[in-house]
Amino acid sequence: MAAKPPASAKAPRGRVPSGARRRGAGRRRWVGLAYAAPALALFAFIVLVPLGQSVRYSLYKWDGISAGKWAGAKNYIAFFTDPLLRDSLVHVLVLVVFFALIPTFLGLVTAGLLGHGRIHGAAFHRTVIFLPQVLAMVVVAVVWRRLLGPDGPINTALKAAGLDSLALNWLGDFTWALPAVGMVGFWINLGLCAVLYLATVGSIPTERYEAARVDGAGPFRVFLAVTVPAMRGPTAVALTLTITGALRTFDLVWNMTKGGPGNATTTPAVMLFRYAFRNPQVGQAAAIGVIMAVFCLLVALALVKLTERDK
Amino acid sequence: MQRSIKRLAPIALVAATALVLGACAPGGSGSDNKTTDTATTAGTDTTAGADTTSDTATETGDTTGTDTTQDTGSQTGGIVTDAAQMGEVTITLVDFWRDAEGDWMQASVDAFQAKYPNIHVNRVVQDWSQIMDTAPLRLVEDDAPDVLTVNNGWQSLGALAKGGLVVNLDPYAEAYGWDEFMPTTIKRQVTFTTDGKTMGAGSLWAAPSARVQNIGIYYNKTLLASLGVEVPTTLAEFEAVCEAAKAAGITPVTYGETDKPIATLFALQDILGDKDAISDFIYGSPDVKVADTGLGEAAARMLEWSDKGWFTENYQGLSSGDANAKFLEGESLFSFFYSGLVPGDQANRDEFGYLQLTQDSGLMVATGAPADNLAIGAKSQHKDAAALLLDFLMSEEAAQITVDFGYMPSLHEANVPQDDALIVQEVEAAQVTEADNGYVPYLDWTTPTMWDTVSTQIQLVLARQATPDEMVAAVQADFDAFLAEQAEG
Numbered sequence: 001m002a003a004k005p006p007a008s009a010k011a012p013r014g015r016v017p018s019g020a021r022r023r024g025a026g027r028r029r030w031v032g033l034a035y036a037a038p039a040l041a042l043f044a045f046i047v048l049v050p051l052g053q054s055v056r057y058s059l060y061k062w063d064g065i066s067a068g069k070w071a072g073a074k075n076y077i078a079f080f081t082d083p084l085l086r087d088s089l090v091h092v093l094v095l096v097v098f099f100a101l102i103p104t105f106l107g108l109v110t111a112g113l114l115g116h117g118r119i120h121g122a123a124f125h126r127t128v129i130f131l132p133q134v135l136a137m138v139v140v141a142v143v144w145r146r147l148l149g150p151d152g153p154i155n156t157a158l159k160a161a162g163l164d165s166l167a168l169n170w171l172g173d174f175t176w177a178l179p180a181v182g183m184v185g186f187w188i189n190l191g192l193c194a195v196l197y198l199a200t201v202g203s204i205p206t207e208r209y210e211a212a213r214v215d216g217a218g219p220f221r222v223f224l225a226v227t228v229p230a231m232r233g234p235t236a237v238a239l240t241l242t243i244t245g246a247l248r249t250f251d252l253v254w255n256m257t258k259g260g261p262g263n264a265t266t267t268p269a270v271m272l273f274r275y276a277f278r279n280p281q282v283g284q285a286a287a288i289g290v291i292m293a294v295f296c297l298l299v300a301l302a303l304v305k306l307t308e309r310d311k
Numbered sequence: 312m313q314r315s316i317k318r319l320a321p322i323a324l325v326a327a328t329a330l331v332l333g334a335c336a337p338g339g340s341g342s343d344n345k346t347t348d349t350a351t352t353a354g355t356d357t358t359a360g361a362d363t364t365s366d367t368a369t370e371t372g373d374t375t376g377t378d379t380t381q382d383t384g385s386q387t388g389g390i391v392t393d394a395a396q397m398g399e400v401t402i403t404l405v406d407f408w409r410d411a412e413g414d415w416m417q418a419s420v421d422a423f424q425a426k427y428p429n430i431h432v433n434r435v436v437q438d439w440s441q442i443m444d445t446a447p448l449r450l451v452e453d454d455a456p457d458v459l460t461v462n463n464g465w466q467s468l469g470a471l472a473k474g475g476l477v478v479n480l481d482p483y484a485e486a487y488g489w490d491e492f493m494p495t496t497i498k499r500q501v502t503f504t505t506d507g508k509t510m511g512a513g514s515l516w517a518a519p520s521a522r523v524q525n526i527g528i529y530y531n532k533t534l535l536a537s538l539g540v541e542v543p544t545t546l547a548e549f550e551a552v553c554e555a556a557k558a559a560g561i562t563p564v565t566y567g568e569t570d571k572p573i574a575t576l577f578a579l580q581d582i583l584g585d586k587d588a589i590s591d592f593i594y595g596s597p598d599v600k601v602a603d604t605g606l607g608e609a610a611a612r613m614l615e616w617s618d619k620g621w622f623t624e625n626y627q628g629l630s631s632g633d634a635n636a637k638f639l640e641g642e643s644l645f646s647f648f649y650s651g652l653v654p655g656d657q658a659n660r661d662e663f664g665y666l667q668l669t670q671d672s673g674l675m676v677a678t679g680a681p682a683d684n685l686a687i688g689a690k691s692q693h694k695d696a697a698a699l700l701l702d703f704l705m706s707e708e709a710a711q712i713t714v715d716f717g718y719m720p721s722l723h724e725a726n727v728p729q730d731d732a733l734i735v736q737e738v739e740a741a742q743v744t745e746a747d748n749g750y751v752p753y754l755d756w757t758t759p760t761m762w763d764t765v766s767t768q769i770q771l772v773l774a775r776q777a778t779p780d781e782m783v784a785a786v787q788a789d790f791d792a793f794l795a796e797q798a799e800g
Contacts, residue, residue, distance in 0.1 A: 063759075065447050065474025066507070149633075150625030172569060172627025174774055260571060261627060262771045277444035279759040280470050 051293075058286035064276075068283065075287035085288070088266040091178055092247055095267065098182025099189055099246035104238050107193025108231060111201050112223040126198060130191040137188075141255030144184045145171065148256075171257050174264045181256055181265055185249070189242045196234040204230050236307040244296040268292050390486050391695040392702075394427040400693045401431040402700065405459035406683065407439040412651070415716035419520070422712060423703045430696050443467055450476040450688050457691040458700055460683045461517050463500050464756025465510065465793070468686065472516040473507025477686040480515040483698040489518070489705065492722050496750045497523075499594070501684050508797050510756070511594035518701040519681030521710035522651070523721035523741060526578045526678045527667045529646045531638070534561055535664070546582050546668050549645075553621050556644045565646035566622035567634030568773070571766035574631075575647040577754060579609035581676040582668050589676075589751045597794060601786045606754070606765075610772045610779040617773050627774070650737050651682065651718045660717065665736040667744065675740070676749040681721060714738070758793035761786070 033040075058075050062068030079085050110129065132140065147154050148170040155167040170180040204226065212222045250269035253259060259266040259274075268288050276285035391397060408416040413436060420432050435456070443462055447470065449455055461468045461477070471477045484490060490498070497519055504513030528549075535542065538556060543549040553563035566575060580589065584605020592599040601607075616622060623634045623643055638646045639659070650665065669675045685704065687697045703709060710720040714727055719737050727738050744750060755762035768785050771777035777785070 063470055063474070065470055065476060148628075150628040169625050169628035172625070172629075174776060257569065258571060260569060260767065260770055261774060262767055262776055274763060279466060279763065280447065281759075 054286045054289055056286075057283055058290050060283045061281070062283045063280040064282040065280065071283055075284045076291065078284060079287055079291055084263055084266065085268070085271055087263060088268050088271050091265060092249065092267045094178055095182050095185060095249055096243055096246040098179070099185035099249070100239055100242035102186050103189040103193045103242060104235065106190055107197050107238060108228070108235075110190070110194040111197030111231075112227050126195065129194045132188045133191045133195075137251040138255055140184065140188060141252050145256050148180055172261050174261055177257055177261060177264050181253055184252060184256070185246065189245070192241065193238045196238050197231060200230055200234045201227060232307050236303045240300050240303050243299050247292055247296055247299070390482055390698075392486050392699065394430060394696075394699055397430060397693070397696050397699070399429050399431075400696045401433055402457040402691070402693050402696050403433045403435060404685075404700065405435045405437065405442060405456040406685075407437060407442055407460055408683075409436060411716070412718075415522075415713065415718060418716065419704055419709050419712050420700075422708060423700055426703065426708075427699065430699065432700065446471060447474070447476060450690065453690065455688040455690040457693055457697040458685050458687055461686045463680060463684060463753065464759075464761075466756070466759045466762065468501060468517055468684065469503055469507070469510055469756075470759065471686065472503045472514075476689050477516050478689055478691070478694055479505070480518060480687070480698070480701075483701070484515050487698070487702045489515075489702070493519070493705070494722075494745075496748070497681060497721070500680055500752055500756075509595060517684040517686040518705055519722070520683050520685065520704045520713075521706065521720055521722045522682040522713040523679055523719050524682040525650045525667065525719070525737075525741060525744065526574050526581070526647060527650050527665055527737070527740060528578065529638070529648055530664050530666060531641055531644055532662055532664050534641065534644045537561075542664065542666055544666070544669055545671070549668055553616070553619075553645070557619065557621060562623055562637075562643035563621040563645060564616060564623070565634045565638040565643040566626040567629030567631045568626055568770055569628065570630040570632070571770065572631040573753075573755065573762070573766050573769070574649060576606075576609055576613060576765070576769050577678045578647045579612050580605045580754070581678055581749075581751060582670055583608045583612065584676075586674070586676045586749060586751050589754070592790070593752045593754060593757050595757070595794065595797075601790060602783050604754075606786060607779040607783040610769060610782050613769065614772055614775075614779065650741075660731065660733045663733060665733055665740060667740040674747045674749055675743045676747070676751060677740075677744045678753055679741070679744065679750045680753065682718070758789055760789055760793070764789040 057068070059071060059073075060068035061071040061074070079089075146152055149155075150169050150172075154170070158164070158167040168176055171177050208226050209222060212226050217225060248269055249267045250273060253265050253267055253270055254273070257265045259270045269292070272285045272288040272292075275281045275288065404420065406416055417434070420434055424430065424432060442460060443466075446459065446461065446467065450459075450471065461471060468477070472479075484493075498515065499511045501517040501519065502513050502515055503510050530542070534556070535552070538552065538559060538561075540552050540555060541548075543552050556563040564575070585603065588599050588603045589605070592601055592604050617626075623629060623637060626634060629637075634643075635646055635648065637643060641662075667675055667677055685701050687694055687701070691697050705722050707723040707725070710723040710725040713720040714725040714734065717731060717734050719734070719741050720727075721741075727735055729735060755765055758764075764786055768777060768782040772779055772782050
């Protein structure tokens with residue numbers, strides 16, 4: 001037994017005859033799988049099984065209590081034909097702009113400004129910008145509901161500045177409720193994006209900045225020529241996190257507007273909650289969940305592909 | 312390409328396995344549950360003498376099986392109403408009463424325990440919406456609550472009864488004689504046919520507590536006195552007072568809408584609509600159109616009030632809670648609200664009065680229902696003890712506790728404390744409503760989605776995103792879709 005230790009244990013990391021490598025790799029894979037098996041089983045149990053169940057439910061018309069009835073693709077078709085659900089999809093796309101695109105862009109600019117550590121108190125600014133990330137979403141929602149209230153500080157400030165016509169019922173206005181919720185999302189995500197970019201800026205060798213400056217580039221040119229090209233990776237991460245976060249938006253909307261006024265701020269996740277718990281149509285809720293999961297997956301895949309190709 | 316397929320193969324395999332594992336028809340696990348349920352009942356019930364009764368109840372009244380909805384009304388015999396035969400048991404009660412109202416419920420439960428020392432009540436208090444949203448999930452668990460508060464209508468009790476998650480109370484009603492004191496209008500609110508197709512007829516699935524809650528109008532006595540007017544009794548008088556208040560710089564009507572409230576709309580519908588039409592529509596009569604129930608007229612009236620600036624300023628950005636906080640601080644004259652909820656902390660009761668307006672015909676119609684309805688979980692192992700609690704919460708004693716805490720009693724006469732002007736006014740209004748047979752149920756019970764539909768539509772009307780006629784059409788469409796679904800089965 002002891003005469004022949006397992007090939008995998010002894011296999012050197014360097015060059016080995018190709019045959020040996022293939023055999024070793026094969027066995028190593030199974031050993032590796034065996035090691036990973038408990039984790040995989042747990043993953044399957046808590047992620048894949050519910051996922052499978054959701055897919056299954058989504059094909060039924062089911063109130064969550066009595067026996068379900070086969071519905072085929074009806075729930076999926078409803079997602080794209082029901083005016084309420086379609087509206088919610090439009091709303092969430094607007095939120096993507098506020099939650100993902102604007103913070104990513106401004107995060108990049110912030111990193112450009114704070115990155116070199118030449119601004120006085122950069123660490124302080126960094127902390128302040130990141131702070132919203134640390135707060136629980138419900139707390140954020142409650143605070144902003146107060147801030148945006150008819151007699152809230154924002155309207156008080158606007159009135160004090162003589163801009164009475166701009167002092168709106170932010171969360172009660174059919175036009176402005178969605179952008180108002182979007183602004184809060186922007187406020188939350190800016191910190192995440194900025195910190196991701198700042199971490200990357202810090203890792204760019206100073207020589208490159210010096211070289212650019214020696215070549216006569218101004219601060220803006222330095223930003224475009226040195227900082228921006230290094231940002232592909234963090235951009236992919238920032239966009240993946242913020243876009244999928246935006247697509248899943250529930251807590252912020254639920255605690256700020258409940259999807260109102262009317263249905264002006266509904267998101268698919270809000271509709272999912274309504275269908276799953278309020279008006280028991282679990283099949284429809286599951287279909288919404290599956291569709292949004294697929295969307296998130298596609299976004300993530302597209303971003304990975306984009307950044308991989310450029311490398 | 313080939314490599315990536317190879318890499319994806321195991322993932323696909325796992326995904327397929329997961330699908331198979333998850334592939335159990337939704338709601339189809341009922342038969343499994345039933346066997347385990349009976350087994351645990353026999354195994355865990357340690358109370359001497361209670362074994363047999365509890366078992367029989369489980370067998371005959373077992374409605375946990377999601378596919379056994381067709382016949383759950385045939386439970387007979389095996390019921391114990393004598394507390395002494397129940398042994399030492401603990402039952403769990405899940406309810407939503409907090410603060411001042413929590414004191415009332417606790418006092419009722421304490422009185423129950425004092426009367427039946429061998430039955431312990433473990434009271435669990437949670438938010439209303441939390442209980443409503445999770446009821447179907449927690450009632451299938453093995454440690455499901457014995458008694459819990461449910462909402463009327465298709466969204467809550469209807470779904471639970473249809474799915475067999477709560478116990479059919481007909482045998483208990485018979486054993487205890489609940490019909491002797493329970494008015495038919497009240498009883499109808501918690502009845503559904505056992506096939507789960509009709510509301511307002513069939514078996515009893517929940518029991519009310521001895522406290523009724525009407526949608527009425529609270530007013531600020533000081534502000535009303537400052538206008539030098541009488542307490543209004545009709546809508547015309549009410550609007551005249553609002554006119555005068557507005558002219559005097561007082562906000563006439565408390566309103567905040569971000570949480571999508573429906574009290575003001577329903578109260579106006581009760582004044583403008585036909586009470587039989589409202590009831591018939593809510594109980595699913597296909598012969599009545601929502602256009603006949605006064606809903607459109609009520610919405611139009613609210614729009615008119617909004618245009619006249621009678622509502623709390625910036626109501627679009629306030630919740631009803633925000634607006635009522637202003638009302639309690641004396642910033643507005645009237646507030647349409649559920650009786651007992653204003654004033655919340657009970658400290659300033661003297662400052663407010665209560666009124667209900669009559670229709671042009673002179674009838675007093677009000678949306679009213681018991682403050683809560685209690686159902687017994689189908690998985691309860693102490694159904695008899697649970698039923699005893701329900702019986703007590705409907706008793707004369709419970710009605711007296713209700714009024715002693717300043718709330719409107721129901722089901723029995725109670726001695727109203729005459730030094731509390733507010734409760735005297737509230738009870739008087741309730742008595743007139745009762746005498747006029749004027750109680751109508753809540754419109755949102757009509758279908759599982761009706762609350763969303765109505766509460767959203769009234770926001771649209773007030774924002775001029777929809778007309779009252781469009782609102783009526785949307786409500787009718789919701790109703791028709793549900794009726795078609797019910798017919799389909």
